[in-house]
Amino acid sequence: APVESPEFLTAFGPSVDGVVIGGRSLSDDIDDLHVMPPGSGPIHFHNFLNLNNPTFRKSMVAKMSRYDLLIGMVRLEAYFSFTAEDVQYGIESDRKARIMRTFVKNTYRYHLSEILATVVNEYTDWERPVQHPSNIRDETMDALSDALVVAPLVHTADLHSPTRNTGSYMYVFDYQTRLGDYPQKQGCIHGEELPYVFGAPLVSSMMHFPRNFTKTEIQLSEATLDYWTNFVKTGNPNQGTDIDLPLGIRLERQKIKNIDWVTYDRT
Numbered sequence: 001a002p003v004e005s006p007e008f009l010t011a012f013g014p015s016v017d018g019v020v021i022g023g024r025s026l027s028d029d030i031d032d033l034h035v036m037p038p039g040s041g042p043i044h045f046h047n048f049l050n051l052n053n054p055t056f057r058k059s060m061v062a063k064m065s066r067y068d069l070l071i072g073m074v075r076l077e078a079y080f081s082f083t084a085e086d087v088q089y090g091i092e093s094d095r096k097a098r099i100m101r102t103f104v105k106n107t108y109r110y111h112l113s114e115i116l117a118t119v120v121n122e123y124t125d126w127e128r129p130v131q132h133p134s135n136i137r138d139e140t141m142d143a144l145s146d147a148l149v150v151a152p153l154v155h156t157a158d159l160h161s162p163t164r165n166t167g168s169y170m171y172v173f174d175y176q177t178r179l180g181d182y183p184q185k186q187g188c189i190h191g192e193e194l195p196y197v198f199g200a201p202l203v204s205s206m207m208h209f210p211r212n213f214t215k216t217e218i219q220l221s222e223a224t225l226d227y228w229t230n231f232v233k234t235g236n237p238n239q240g241t242d243i244d245l246p247l248g249i250r251l252e253r254q255k256i257k258n259i260d261w262v263t264y265d266r267t
Contacts, residue, residue: 006106065163068235072171075187078144090133158266168264179212196221
């Protein structure tokens, strides 16, 4: 049977990735971390994976510091949380309120009223006394995108960036394919960067992706591939390995090399 989860929450639990959560049993990791003193009662998994726990936080950061990190996001990460009708016509304020209440209820445990009031205040254009449904939809999309994707990614980068021996890099992909599958007015949505990551504009056809790309989009895909492959090879998107390319391609890529991708700085 399909695994069902509350709205805005994942149906998957934490995975044993060998980085944040080691490959041994959970009880062994807990014993090593001394999350709770002996005799203090049962240890719950959600307590073990709580970043507010100083011991777990320190251990997690130590494990992360062994690896370079590349994090990316797009303009609208929560696009697919809305129906096609929502996207076309917008939503009313009462639907926005229901979405926000459901999100806060399913995501947080304490101070729900205060959190809800803060989110609504932050993602409401108070300069417009009467709002169009499309504006309400955009505000709600922004709120969910920031809460579900952007904030966790920024938090991860904040934890990783102070480590001295590794590099932390972040990007925001905000280009929308000219002849893509989604409305241009929305901005780049979740998954729209994938054709450029996998090089779809550089080949005649690739399943699931658009087939008609402009010259600019071809160059964008080349740049994206360069940065990603450089990072995979060296841990730094600016540093790749020298390969013999035709003169025209070398000149185009030289323009890209003049753009230095700086490391993430939490300040």
